[in-house]
Amino acid sequence: MGRKRKHSEAEAAAPVKDDTAPERPKRTLLGWKDKKEDVEEAKEASVSVPEFRNKEKVLVTCSRRISYRYRHLMLNIVSLLPHCKKDSKVEAKSSKGATLNELVELKGSSSCLFFECRKHKDLYMWMVKSPSGPSVKFLVNAVHTMEELKLTGNHLKGSRPLLTFSSNFDKDVHWKLLKEMLTQVFGIPKEHRKSKPYHDHVFAFSIVDDHIWFRNYQISVPHNEADRVARGGLDKMTLVEVGPRFCLNPIKIFGGSFGGPTLYENPFYVSPNQIRALEKRSKAGKFAKKIKAKTRRKMHELSNLLEPDEFADMWKDDE
């Protein structure tokens, strides 16, 4: 705990202090950074924009009465993102906007992933940027967790992923906004204390049929050195799926966190409740339809009488 504070203090102090006193060397994952460079950077930094540091922290929670499959999905996501913090379950019915906002403020996180499970069947995911950021509500489908034995890949816990987006994220404004949010939430900050070096897995976000599909692959490349691929090695690269897998259907985008003015509504979205209701209704009418069909048949028969059958009396006289 103490070490964490020291590190962040040194970072925060460096750009502010200017070039007066040489600070202790900045400790990065790759070794100690040289003092001279540090001072130079500080000089530059103080002159121009302060050096950008990704301070993203994600809070991950769920509602109560979440089913096991979705809980495992949430745990998988927690293990994928070292810059997240898992919190205890949130009571459902109360005005969840306010409580969750408070929770996010309390934990000092800059964004939140909230998994809400309704009727023990449907999973909704809220992705929210904290202080005043936009929030998105998704319906999650097609969930496969990492525990499935068919997903055979494995990677370092906390290594930074490569994020690939399909090109149709740039086609429309709401997709661009979603892309930015996904980058910030799913991308691990560069020198996060729990992150590991080397990039050995890749996330793939694609838009197909107006849904965002998520896949996580492990990269396996035959190599000898850490910073160079053997010649032709790129061709021998294979990806093995690690999981989890899910599909997001954006429902609404709000201007505030967990509420606020609606900025976007998905015109194609039909809630799963409506779908179920319609299915039931179609089945429910079966008996009524049968009765109607019978009466229709009767009417039809009455109106179009059959011709008298010439063979009807054939066997009558045989008795």
Added chain:
Amino acid sequence: MSLGDDFVEDDEMNMSDEDGAASDSEAESLSDSDNEITEKLTEPTKTAVYNRDGLLDKLQDISWPEDVEWTHKLTVEIDQGQEAVDVNDDLAREMAFYTQALEGTRQVFGKLQEMGLPFLRPADYYAEMVKSDTHMEKVKSKLLYEKKQMEETEERRKARDNKKMAKEVQSQKMKERAKQKKDEIESVKKWRKQRQKSGFSEKGAGELDLEFGNGKSFQRGGGGGGGKKRPGVSPGDRSGGKGKSASRMNNKKREFRDSKFGHGGRKGLSKQNTAETTNDFKGGFRGSKAGGSNKRQKR
């Protein structure tokens, strides 16, 4: 849960249209709204909000500054190409995702290599992995099991094919053998007839221009009928052949008699020479053990 839910959405659109045609007011109103929902964006703001400016504003708010190094973001955009992937075709969809990720990784690795940053995990770097070792063991055992199943089915199929082949070959052989047997008998009959005709004259073997096949068939004594009755014995062996091997029938009887009357061995070989004794002119009994081994070697 899975894909079923996703695509019921599309089915539901069709269903709602049919319902709208046929039945109640409730269904009709619902299907009307559904129809409205399926129409995109030409709707009044009530049904489908799309506040582009608002979205752009928010985007500006949350974006990182423009000059942020790419290494912070690690994003790459892949062009999907023109073909729209059918969502319902699982294989094609997964292939599309796979190629997207592969292409992205290639590009990123190219960039990272140019930048000179390490990005590949060395073989001796051990750290906590996202799936535990026990889980990976399970995965491995499942993979091995599947491989074994495949191999077994392959083997079974091969064995079945081989059996078929073998059966064919065997039936061929049997036919051939039968044919040969018949031929030989025929030839012997012919020869006898010929001799009868020519009145048993002793003209010599030159007259015998009958085909006997190869000498081998004759050796067998007319094929099968007079087959070798003493298989362990070569024709020129005067010694009387090998004794019966111990693992034959009447083993118990033999054992009992051996124990009572001593071991036995081959008959009458004690006075014949072996390789060693040929050159011993002094000869004689060099001790019981030597004699015993002599006998044993003359097998």
